[in-house]
Every structure is written in structure tokens, then in C-alpha cells.
Amino acid sequence: MSHRQYSFQNTNIEKLNARLLSIALAKDEKDWQSVLHTHHFTEIFFVVNGEGNFLFHDETHHIKAGDLVIVPPYMEHTEQSIKGMPLEYYVIGVDGVSFQPADEKTCVQVFCNFNNKSLIEDLLSQMLYEVRNSSYGSDKICQNLLEILILRIARHQHVIPVPLTSTYMTKECARIKEYLDIHYSEQITLDTLTELTHMNKYYMAHSFAKYTGQSPIQYLNQRRMEAACTLLTDTDHSISSVSSSVGFSSQSYFTQAFRKKYGITPIKYRQLHAQSGSEEYP
Template structure:
């Protein structure tokens, strides 16, 4: 009789401390508008079929079948499908863990994942468990998730980092999301503290450490970003724009805008109008030049 026996040796591997929040499947059918957003947790985005682009932390990547994107917590992202080849994908929401690489930032995209068969099998098993909810399915899904994450860590040589105890990161991420979505409201440090149930002085310190800006400075930066878009793309008055983005008065808006850009809102609008007219003129001249060349 032949027999082989292997002892299970303890290895120094950090417990993943991950928690599966959800799994979803989607197929683009032209009925969903791509809007940048962020979460306080990590997302795994796996392309089953189709082609498109993926916006991740200000960078645009082309994606296709078998691509796996790891979206870290609090990073703005969104996908854009090609109409000719609609994206179909599976997304996992995972709390308590993020990933780092010694050569890249935590915002990383992984293309053409080499162990695609194993990955898709595990994802399908999780989907099956969640769909039918048999006895102990949550425990099974959690174990399947751990296996999946270890496979990804091995294949891509990633370093897992637990964020389960990073309460500050989660709370600041929620504050950032709130400011991004509600910048037009009357927001103060006191109202933010009430929203988060945090001491306002701790909130100010934590958020500044998290973003590099105080909550109110971040809020004004967001408002100014929207105001520049409105000044360039609409004919709304300065007063209307100031009100629509949450400033208490036109004069305060103009003061903050000038301090940030070095010019008044009206001067900025005139400058952008001139630049736009100049660009249109150049475009027209180019088109006329091409037309003359065709005639000649």
C-alpha cells in the first residue's frame, strides 16, 4: 500500500478580516447613466463579457472580458459600456480589507486575470448560494470569498491590509460622499458633526488628515468645481449660480472664487467664452482649409 501524508504547517499570513456585503450581476442595456461614485468599502469588478472603459481615481482604462478591477475604498469610479459590445459583469462589495502593491498605488486595475476559470467558478458558487439561501449559506459565501481573495493575492502579489479597525477612514469616507452629493445644502461643521455623530473638533482633524483639506475647505472646493462648469456651460447669473451651489450670498461666492482662481466669476466666464470662440474659429478655419484642398 502506498500512502502520502502532509502535515499542515502554520504560516505567517494575516487573517483577511473581510466581510462580503453583496454580490451583483449586471448587463448594460443602454438604460443606465454612468456616474462617478465611491464607497467606504472595496469592490471587485469582474468583466464576464463585452467591452468598455473604467474610470478609476481620475484615470480611464479600457476593459474587456476577463478583466478584474480592484476598487479601493473611497475612490471615485464608474464604468462605461460600448453600445456595440455591452458590458456584462459581476461585482462584489467587500468590507474590512484593501490591497497594496509595492510598485503601484492602492488604486489598481488588473487586466486579463490569469486564473479566470477558478475565479468565475467561485463567483458562480457564491451567486448560487446567495440565490437559494440554503442552510449556512452566509458562512459558505464567506469562506468562498476568502479563497477568492487569497487566489488574487497570490496571482497578483498583493499585500492585504485590514481596514476593519480604521473607523476614521470609514467615517471620513462617508463625510466625503455626503459633501459630494449635498454640496448645495446649508452645511456647517456642526451639521456634519450631527450627521456623523462625531465630535466636531475630532471630525475636523480626522477629515483634514484624510483629504488634506478641512471639511469646509473641501466643501467650498467642490462648490467651486461645479460653479466653473456652470459658468462655462450656462448663462445663469452669478447670483443664481451662487445660490444653486450653496453659497449664502453672491458676494461671498465671488470672494471665495477670486481667492481660488485669481479672478472674479464674471471674468472667468468671459475668459472661457473667448477661449471657446477662439477654438470654434480655429475649427472652422481648419474645416475651410480641408474643403479648399478637396476642391483643388
């Protein structure tokens, strides 16, 4: 009889303060409307069967069995099945943690495919079983299974699980984001947002950047540019009209900002998009 003993080498991993908020196994049966939405927590979405698309505000990803998607807090998203191939998936809500690439400082959405689908599916099914059949130690078992899941994702995708700060601040930042999404065409300053949240101006700007990777004004300009691109491609409004419709104080400033972001003028963007009819342009 052969016998070989293995020793573990301890890994210096920061304690995870992740907490399981919810878990569900769902199937798309066309009984609800797929619309963009957000959560105040991190969402982990794992496809068991079917095929479809995972949509964010400005991008779409094809998904299939074995695909896992991580959505940071307050990022707009939804999923849609391909006709005849309804998505069946696990979805869990996790508080206190999100993920970022090792070489970046902001949390991002993560896409990965596990060829060994059962590796992840088994963890999730055990978590669901414990939640459905709550008994002695179920919460501890779920917590340990969640930490195993997080570590497997981190190992597979070379991302770092990072702690998220207080829910209170997250909600304040979400309120700012929602306000900017709706009122981007209006004249907005940091003072406007300070009055909205009753927070110190500089603390508010720093906190918003921590959660979104952008300052409030950078995010505002991004929303204005996205709206401008839609008007340039879908309407025949003049450049001046487009500029004022999305909140710029002057056409010249709008043209300057547009060229800085996209490398071409609004007029050239409209012309190129009309010629190609296509998705080559933002």
C-alpha cells in the same frame, strides 16, 4: 519514478476580516438606468464578456473581458456598455476590507486585467454556486474563496488589503459627504458638520479624512472647484457670479484658490478651454 518534495515558507500576512455580503452574475440588458451611485462596502467588479466604460465622478475607464475593478466604499461609480457589446460581469460586495497601494495611505479604486481570465472567473463562479446552493459549509467555502481572491488581487496589483473600521463611523462620514455634495454652494464650517452628525469636531474631521483622504473642508473646496469648472466652460456667467454660485465669499479668494489648484486664473481657464474645446483642462 522521480519524486521531488517542496516546502512552504510561511508568509506573515495580517488576518483578513473581509466578509462576503453579496454576489451576482449580471448582464446589461438595458433594463435599468446607469447612474452614479455609492455603496457602504467595497465592490469588486469583474468583466466576463462585453465591452464598455466604468465611470467615476470625474474620470472614465474603458473596460473589457478580464478587467477587474475595485471600488472603495462611498465612491460614486457606474458602468455602461458599448452598443452591441453588452457587459456581462460578476459583482461582489465585501465588508471590512479595502485596498491601497503600498506607498499610499488612502484606499483607491483599482483597475487590473487578468490575462488568465479563468483564474478569477473560476473563484467567482464557485462562490456564486455555493450561495445559490447553500448547504453544509457553504459560508466557510465562500469565505476561503474570498480570501484567495483578495490575495490574488494583492499579489497581481501590488496593493495591500487593509481593514475598514466600524460601519457606524462609515455611515456618519457618508452623511457628511452627501451633505457636502448637495450643499457645497452654502456657507459651511466644521461647526455645521458637527451639528449635522453630533460628533466631536476634531474626531469627525479625522474620521472623514481617514475614509476619503481629505479633510471635510478640503473635500468641500474640491466640490466647489469642480462646479466652478463646469460653470466656466458651460456658461457665460461672470467670474463674480461663478464665485458666489459655488459658495466662495469673495471673487478674490475664489481666484486665489482656483490658481493654487489649477495653476491658472478662472478667466484664463475659460479662455484656454474655449480655444481648445477640449479635455486637456480639469
